[in-house]
Amino acid sequence: MDKSATSEGPSPSELIDGRIAELADWRGETLARARALIREADPQVVETWKWRGVPVWEHGGIVCTGETYKAVVKLTFAKGARLDDPKGLFNSSLEGDTRRAIDIREGEAIDAEALKALVRAAVVLNTAGGRGKR
Known part of the structure; x- marks a missing residue:
């Protein structure tokens, strides 16, 4: 059972x-596509629901969250600043030293292979005791 689930x-x-x-619009479609890619990248990922309504994917810690706003679907990687991003997917929250985010706007395609690589790298970082790029 997911740790955020209740029996009721x-x-x-x-x-x-x-x-x-x-959502029933492009944001729902985008969140569904991102979710599918996250699950493809890590079939052992655990879905949780935190902070009064934020989808979260975890494996050894938070991999990323999936927030929806009027103009973007935001995938925030908890330790994104420590992940290599050779395809340049991170385009938001770049100023901090911990998180990084991908803002996906209406009509933008998701680079499936690059996103799955980031998910896998986040899992490796989480399960390696926090070692990784600094």
């Missing part, structure tokens, strides 16, 4: 399904 309410995965359905 929907599971985090069901809550994420609900968020995607309630």
Whole structure:
């Protein structure tokens, strides 16, 4: 059972399904596509629901979150500043020394292979005891 799930309410995965359905526009489609790629990259990823409504994917710690705003779907990688990003997907939250984010706007395609590589790298970083690029 996901650690954020309760026996009385929907599971985090069901809550994420609900968020995607309630958006019913390009943001729902984009979040669904990102979710599918995250799960392809790491079949052991755990979906959680935190901070009153944010989809979170975890494996050995937070891999990334999937927030939806009016103009963007934002994938925030908890330790993104320590990940190599050879394809330059990170385009937001670049000023900090911990997180990095990918803002996806309407009509923008997701580089599937590059996103999956970032997810896999985040899992390696999480499960390696925090060692990685500094």
